[in-house]
Amino acid sequence: MHGTMMDTQLTVPTILERIRTQYAPREVVSLLVAGRDEAGNPIAHKHRTTYGQVADRARRLAGGLLGLGLQKGDRVATLAVNSFRHLEAYLGVPSAGLVLHTVNIRLHPEQIGWILNHAEDRVLLIENVFAAMIPTIKAACPRLEHILILGPTPQPIPLPGVHDYDTFVMGSEPLTRYPDLNEHDAAAMCYTSGTTGNPKGVIYTHRSTVLHSIVSAPKDALNVGERDSVLPIVPMFHVNAWGLPYTCALYGAKQVYAGVFSDGRTVATLLQDEAVTITAGVPTIWMGLLAELDRAAAAGEPYQLSGLERLVVGGSAAPESMIRAFQRHKLDMLQAWGMTETHPLGTASGVPVGVDPTSDEGFALRAKQGRPVPLIELGLIDEAGQPLPHDGQTMGRLIIRGPWVANAYFKGEGQSNFFEIDGQLWFDTGDIATLDDRGYMHIQDRAKDLIKSGGEWISSVDLENAIMAHPAVAQCAVIAMDHPKWDERPLAVVVPREGQSVTHAELVDFIAPKFARWWLPDATVMAESLPIGATGKFLKRELREQYRGHSAAQTESAPERQ
Amino acid sequence: MHGTMMDTQLTVPTILERIRTQYAPREVVSLLVAGRDEAGNPIAHKHRTTYGQVADRARRLAGGLLGLGLQKGDRVATLAVNSFRHLEAYLGVPSAGLVLHTVNIRLHPEQIGWILNHAEDRVLLIENVFAAMIPTIKAACPRLEHILILGPTPQPIPLPGVHDYDTFVMGSEPLTRYPDLNEHDAAAMCYTSGTTGNPKGVIYTHRSTVLHSIVSAPKDALNVGERDSVLPIVPMFHVNAWGLPYTCALYGAKQVYAGVFSDGRTVATLLQDEAVTITAGVPTIWMGLLAELDRAAAAGEPYQLSGLERLVVGGSAAPESMIRAFQRHKLDMLQAWGMTETHPLGTASGVPVGVDPTSDEGFALRAKQGRPVPLIELGLIDEAGQPLPHDGQTMGRLIIRGPWVANAYFKGEGQSNFFEIDGQLWFDTGDIATLDDRGYMHIQDRAKDLIKSGGEWISSVDLENAIMAHPAVAQCAVIAMDHPKWDERPLAVVVPREGQSVTHAELVDFIAPKFARWWLPDATVMAESLPIGATGKFLKRELREQYRGHSAAQTESAPERQ
Known part of the structure; x- marks a missing residue:
């Protein structure tokens, strides 16, 4: 409309351009696999690069992919761990107008093949540690035209369409003029874990990715800024590592990636050595870290983690006992909640003014999943679809709406999870929860686990x-x-x-x-x-x-x- | 599009609903005028209310205005100082689908009449201290159907269409179902100060208001969260008080308003007594505060402002000497830059990692206007419209684009300020600036003042x-x-x-x-x-x-x- 505000589109190239023009010297640190010890366990090698390098390589990746003949909206899959190369794909693939499809590496190869075919992926970026799967995947996925291997392999893999990622990237011209993108265009996709039925695809748009990145940053959410050093233990192959690669890039925070390593000792050492201020992961990871912190403290050699301001926990409910246990190490744990279908950030469990976060009331609140971040609405309904009171007591099915919540699954599957109330679209989370008069949401169960x-x-x-x-x-x-x-x-x-x-x-x-x-x-x-x-x-x-x-x-x- | 993300609209009712459902107990404090002393100076009375009350009254105001027959897009003007009542209008007017038109109280009555007529305002909310202007305004503005007086008057004003605001609000039914709003619909408007030619209207949309609110919150911008107490000295009658009323409401921060008072002593006392953590104003206000802090310190009775984390300065360039002077009081000043046409937040001058904010380099960076916040792009052009290098040396005309930058003035005026480069719309700020390779922008002058x-x-x-x-x-x-x-x-x-x-x-x-x-x-x-x-x-x-x-x-x- 004339005489109002510019209709500037919210797109991923905005994020890529920020690390290129504002934060080029900022570091990206990755633990890569340098080899195997005698027991066959991976040996870590620490790799350091900068946002400037990542931006250059992301633009080369974008240029190279378009040079392969890919068209706007085509899917590019990744089967990869957390590293700077995966970050390049996060930024480069959507900036080329293509769709970044992150595939869960823990799935059975047969499921991986099913998902690659269902998404009609044309290119796959695969971590070198999974290179042995390439023949199987190629056989199962005839649509897959190119496979790029992330990181060195002992010897080249002489199969048609299989390339070394670094060689491909550095041999491509950087994309300097991004395609015209509408903010509602697809940017990324991720399949639900599919514990019941086939996995279902969720498409993230450019708009939802940018909005999610901005809403994640303030202190009542994840508290990300340029001076932070952030270690997302949460995997990049699932729900965009809770959006942290994008949020950190948008705000210029240093990123630290642990690759295949997630044991307590490696994580604790990385937190200490990279002066991490914010980290995020699921409860099982934090259980391992806690055991290592306890061990080190008991041995009289505690880790120096005074700069670590926030451990974000999500994926499953964090028991109050774990939140209290970390507090004994003077570490603040913040619970957040979301789903593949919600990008994921839906709620964060900060403590309101007037409540001491280390009081019994504070811990009880922090053990809830928290209050909705801006632009997210939550509701409770009974089995007949009628609204239930937000009294902190009544359990009901949790429903959610907002600009980074799915409106349907890819190819229109699973439609019964989406429905309208008074003309407004909602998603049924499948969770049973309570809501209280301050907005706190507390998950009681998955509906099927009640x-x-x-x-x-x-x-x-x-x-x-x-x-x-x-x-x-x-x-x-x-x-x-x-x-x-x-x-x-x-x-x-x-x-x-x-x-x-x-x-x-x-x-x-x-x-x-x-x-x-x-x-x-x-x-x-x-x-x-x-x-x-x-x-x-x-x-x-x-x-x-x-x-x-x-x-x-x-x-x-x-x-x-x- | 089906199978992507919900197309949930970014609208002001989202903000109103947050204070109603999440932050109802949080306070809003206002200094009102209780009377006059013998010299005719206003005497302050401190008024306290809550977001819950503000939300209820804002919804009543919305319901009442629609009850007067106003239609979607109609303008409702305010001629008011900073207070809870003005905040109710900020939230209630756009939530009714109407357009909040804040008018600068410092303009000459003739200019005020011109602007009210140009905007075709149907209703005016006027502060009781300006009630004497009502007959003049009514005579000058025949389109104006209703005038609501904010705060008590010594006696009723017996003119047709003139009402007491509180009576009107409390006699109206609250709007509980918001009208269908598109995020590109107009939410608010403000006229430029018009030092050359007639003032020009800038229309803020619901989308731009919400995006601006979210982008303002992170720590590299204004650092607003629920635990904050925020005193915007910057007036609500100009560029939405830099968006702070909306940002604070969205995040649940306590709001403190100084009304007609802006002298150093009142401001310092309010900062101390209301435990303010963030405040924002123009350099002249901070000059007055600085003098008072110096005086009090010299007198051995310093103010207790240890909780004051950030003084935001904008509107004019803040001299480095002022930033250093506040640092001597252990107060951090953050420079931000923007214009009426940019909602206003364009840049914020944080210091990057590796630079001590209190070093000479730190102070020099903080004296610049800063780096663009997310989604804002800046450029430099020469007088022929050709791009100039971002080398920190070359001066050029500063141009800006982003989702909260005007695409034209109201009624299409001043078109020469808007132009395309490579198919992208830009606004010419009229400023002469440099940009460097880290993104820092430094205003050298207004083009006309060079x-x-x-x-x-x-x-x-x-x-x-x-x-x-x-x-x-x-x-x-x-x-x-x-x-x-x-x-x-x-x-x-x-x-x-x-x-x-x-x-x-x-x-x-x-x-x-x-x-x-x-x-x-x-x-x-x-x-x-x-x-x-x-x-x-x-x-x-x-x-x-x-x-x-x-x-x-x-x-x-x-x-x-x-």
Whole structure:
């Protein structure tokens, strides 16, 4: 419209141009694999580059891909770990008008092939450590025209269409004039983990990517600025590493990438040596870090992490006990929540004015998933689709809307998850949650993991978090087991800490003060480990299949009945 | 598009709904006028309310205005100071689909009438302290149907269509369902100060308002979050008080408003008593605050401002000496730059990693206007419209583009300020600036204030800032005087500090080490004060008219010649 504001489009080249023109000297640090030790474990090599170099190579990648004949909207897949090369693809692929399709490296090769075919990817960027998969992938994906290998390989792979990424990039002319892009054009895509049914594709647009990057930066979200050093442990192959590669580039923060390494010792050392101020990952990663920090402190050689201002945790609910444990190391953990379908940032769990973050009330609030970031709306509905009160008590299906929430899956699949209320489109998260009058959202469960006992709902997540606070418990999953009278009753599956043991009665006594009597698990079984899926979450479906027929009588101790 | 992201619109009701649903208990503090002392000066009364109350009243105002028959896009003017009532209008008027037109209270009543007529305002919200103007305005503006008086008046004003705002608001039903709004719809408007020609209207859209609010929040811009207490001294009647009312509401920061009060003592006391963390204003305000802080410190009764993290300065270039002076009080001043046409935030002058903000290099960078915030692009062109290098040396006309930059003035006026380069629309700021390879922009002058001496440009702003660092100088403006050989030569107009004096020779000696010899002013004249316009800037045009015929021979000391 004439006489108002410019209709400047929100597009990824804006981000690329900022690191090129404002932040060229800022560093990007990556742990690469330099070789293998005698046990076959990877040996780390620390690689340093700058935003200026990344920008140049991203523009060369963009130019090279268009030189291969790719057209606007074509998909370019990555099967890669966190590194500067993946960052180049994050910036270069969408800036060429192409769509960056990050594929989860933890999936089975057959699923990877299915996803590459479903997305109709024309080019694949594959990490050198996965190069052995190339023949299989080529055979399974006839549409795939080119494969670029990220990092050196012991010898060239003499297959048609297979290239060394660095050679390809440095042999290409940089793209200096970006294609005309509408902000609603696709920029990236990611498939849901697909624990039920086939994976579904979510398309991120240029607009959603830019808006998400800006909304992530303020202090009540992730607190990113130029003076920060950020280590996203959360993988770049899943939901854009929570958008951090884009947010950090937009604001000029140093980026640190751990590649294939995620053990406590490597992470702690990297946090210390690269003076990291902000890091982000799933609870299982932080469990490993916590053990290493405890070990080092007990050994009288604590890590120097005084500059580390914020550990962001998401992907699964963070137990309050973990937030408290990090506070004992003087480290602030901030819980955030989102999904593949929400880019992901939906909420962040800061503490409002007037509440001490290290008080009991503060920790309780921080154990919730938090309040919506700007432009995100949350709602609760019952099974008939009617709105439920935001009273902090009533559990309902959590629904969400906003400019970085999917309006449908790729190719229109899974339509039942999207629906209108009063002409406004909402996405059904599949989570069961409460909302309170300050806007705090607290996930109670995945709808499919809820335990339906005698017509009432029991939150498996609440029980797990309470049980995990017990000092003898390393991990815990609570699942439904069949029950002739109550339909379902809770069963706790517990992995004890090394060298420790605990009984069902002890656990029930421990958590009893926090719950109604009928919520308490009927039984506890001990396990050596819990199955973990491709995105780092417990695979409760597998546990349920394993223990569905379990009855309280089979367990070590007498069941409590409601 | 199907299978991508929701096309959720970026609109002002999003901001209103956040304070209503997330931040209802957060305070809004306003200094109102309780009466007059014997000398006729206003006496302050401190008013406290909450975001919950503001949201309720804003929705009532929206409902009431629609009840008057106003239609989408109709303009509602305000002639008001900073207060909670003005904030209600900021949120309520655009949420009703109407356009908030803030009018500069410092304009002459005739200009005010001209602007109200030009904008075709249907309703005016007027501060009670200006109620005496109502008959004049009504006579001049026949289109104006309703006038709402903000705050109590000694007696009712018995004119048709004149109402008490509070009565009107509390007698109206709240709007609970917002109209369908497109993000490109107009939300607010503001006229340029119009030092040349008629004022021109700039229309802010819902999209630009929301984007500007989000981009303002991160720490490399204004650093606003829920735990902040923000005092915008910058007036709400001009460029939306730099967007702070919206940014603070979106993020839940407490807002503090000083109303008609802007003297150093009132501001310092308010900063202290309301535990303000962020404040924003023009240099003249900070000069007054600085004098008060110096006075109080010298008297051994310093203000307690340890929580004050950031003084944002804009509107005119902040001299480095002022930034250093505040640092001596342990207060960080951040320079920002923008214009009515840019909403206003264009740049912020943070210091990059590796530079100590209190080193000489740090202060020098902070005295520049800074680097563009995300989504804003800057360029430099010569008089033929050709791009100039970003080398930190070359001066050129500063051009700007971005999603909160005007694409034209209201009713299509002033078209020569908008032009395309390679199909992209740019706005010519009328400023002369340099840009460097890190993105730092440094305003050298307004194009019309540049001194053109022998075909070369001399920056009046650089000279002023250097002269103002002299301890005997309170204020300084450097302007062009006619010269038979060089066309123009610089003349310094200086207001000495009370009880001090300084000569031309002393000033030239003081600044000579910083400038080429031919830049140095030929003459200095002393003045008791400098003329200040409606937006708080020196009126150089008036000074130039006054001194155009001045020659170096007339001054107290012998001229230096190039």
